[in-house]
Amino acid sequence: MSKVEGTCEPQHGWWQKPMLHFEEEQGAHRKVTWLELFYDLVFVVAIAQIAHQFAGRLDWHGAGEFVMLLVPVWWIWIGGTIYNERFESRGVENRVFFFLQMLGVGGIALFAHHGTGENAVGFALSYIFARGLITFLFLRGGFHNPVFRPVSTRYATGFILSLILWTISIWVPAPGKFFLWYGGMALELAAPWTTLKQQANLPRFSTSKMPERYGLFTIIVLGEGIVGAISGVASHHHPSFDTILQGALALLLSFLLWWTYFDFVARRVPRPKTLNIILWSYAHLPLVLCIVAVGAASLNLVAGEPHATMEPSTRMLFAASVAGMLCATAFLETRLAPAPNEPTHPLVSPLLKVAAGGIVLAFGLVGWPGSAVGFLVCVLAAALVNPAYAAWVWFRKPEAHDAGHYVG
Template identity: 50%
Template sequence: MAKRQWWAKPRLRTDEEEDRERRVGWLELFFDLVFVVVVAELSHSLAEHISLPGVIGFVLLFVPVWWTWIGGTFYNERFETHDVSNRIFVFLQMLPVAALAVFAHDALGETSIGFALAYAAGRAIIIILWLRGGWHDQRFRPVSNRYAIGFGVSLLLFVGSVFTPPPIRFWLWGVGLLIDVVTPMTTLHIQARLPRFSTSRLPERLGLFVIIVLGETLVGVVRGVAEQHDLTLATGVTGALGMALGFGLWWVYFDFVARRQFKRGRWWPLIWTYLHLPLLMGIVAVGAGVSNVVASEETSLPAEVRWLIAGAVAVALIIIGLLELTLRRREDEPTHPQLSPLLKIAGGLLAFGLGWLGVGFSSTLLLSLLMLPIFIQMVYGAYVWFQQPLAEPGVEPHG
């Protein structure tokens, strides 16, 4: 009997070609925990700086955090091994993420140099991992070489940014992130000849990250209530409505998106993945806005807070609708191929309208009205699911 290797050579995973279902492992769940801290820091910072510059800054900081997670996730998708080397490399990837969390709160101020170097360190590790994969599996070498070039240029821009003053420093970050995001697009024609991505594991991985940011929404609400000196009925109602928004977004995403596989093809996995970025930022922004509202002692709702919450709900619903268009449809799929995504997009437009027309709204009224477009999706989902016959006795079709 062959023994397990403690330091295995990475090889391209072929689970999808062999119809093997892959599940998320305990190590990946532990890896995700460090991102909980970063997301919490970014959400808290946004809640304290709700303005157009604050939102732009949040986007500039969230993208590198998300891209770091994507890098580790997709490397494991391609080359995961169950040995000591995998555990060591995962831990090494966690260290720069922890540093990102340390520097995140004032990453556009005094700690911007630390944030840039932390991101660069994370990129250096993932570049080494991709090159290692290409070295041991020649089929992947053309992809790993392109990754090394594109990601390497981004890394140099982040390192170089520490020698420049703001705002030039942040412009260099933006260019570096753009190169990071575009680089995988240049490899799609090569990756089309490689083993396919797992349609069982990747949806689970992205779903777990959605859970992370939804969890931060709940944390933000609880933190906002806890910061109140005098708890009142109005505070409790606002907090409950904030939790309801998070719960509603969970309901809609996991009923309509997470349970289904993305379409096969050259571009669909990438589009499906990238659409999650604005969705995740929207969910975090909802939590930050609600946290600000709950913690505030003002009776009126500032315009910037109103726009943040309404706009974030709108973005989340519209992106969920677009995500539906990237998913495969089985013969027994109960949702309508056009109506279902259109309901999400229409709901998002309604949320935008509430942000536009909600001048003078109290926080309770705005949050209550924003539940309406979410509730419509929940009702539609429940209706089509419970009209569906049971797959087998005792098994519910609605998860």
């Protein structure tokens, strides 16, 4: 079956049908809308609540709860984003559906504290509401666009089975409740993989809008590192110079992580094959988890005494989060289309990130240096490698300037 061709005809009614977008086939530019930016704000709150809870219990049990709560939030954002990429309209219905999704995410933010304990039912109900709405939207898209129907049917099968498990979990006590959550998330995350053949017949995803959407969400989660650094200093009634220095170092780490993602990933588009788009999209999950974890660990670290010996679990989680972010960025870099006059080396650049991540992980494993300030300095030295490489290749290759590769 050949790829469907067509145009996105403008609609003028106040309540519009979802119609597939063909702008990428026509070479048209799409940009992120104000509505999408507003939609992202409710995720800021939900992520902040989950990160704050993790910072208060920075151990392996807390890490498990953190992942269990944050993955559903990320998946709701992915669902809303992909639907809007396919079927965005200018009608009132688009705003209504966005707002209803925000209500669900707002509920998740409300119940995130103790979301695996006394608020687990509220968390589950909020998730069911948000994902149930997104499932309905995809079915609605398939109803009005027969070419999309094979995809929407496969989506809905996995999503509805997941929602059944989440609904059953309301009456199941822990830990059985969480096995149902895990099973439901596995079904949902697997559903897009069953549509590879069918999606190959659909219009391509926007190379102008999609990378920008993911980049904006990455900005949101990077903000947790800034919040963590500043809130950690503010938690001291009379912060010492060393505490302020520690906060500044944690803030610098967030800056270096921003530099690494946006110089190496966000400025380029993923290769257009459906399989690659899914790999690129899913690779943002460990990236997001690790960046938010760095923010939570920064809060925990800076709120403590600068020269106190770090708890082994805190040190290891901090190191693993930074290393994970660097390795996820390395993988994402391998999913990108080659750019004209690309200044970075296709093999050296990802390997530098993996190497830097390995060094950071080694610091966490050996427990040296023991103090928080010393540990941060060593992590920063490793994290600085990739921004330094980015600046070096940029300024030694003037032809890259004309292509606008440098995001700063």
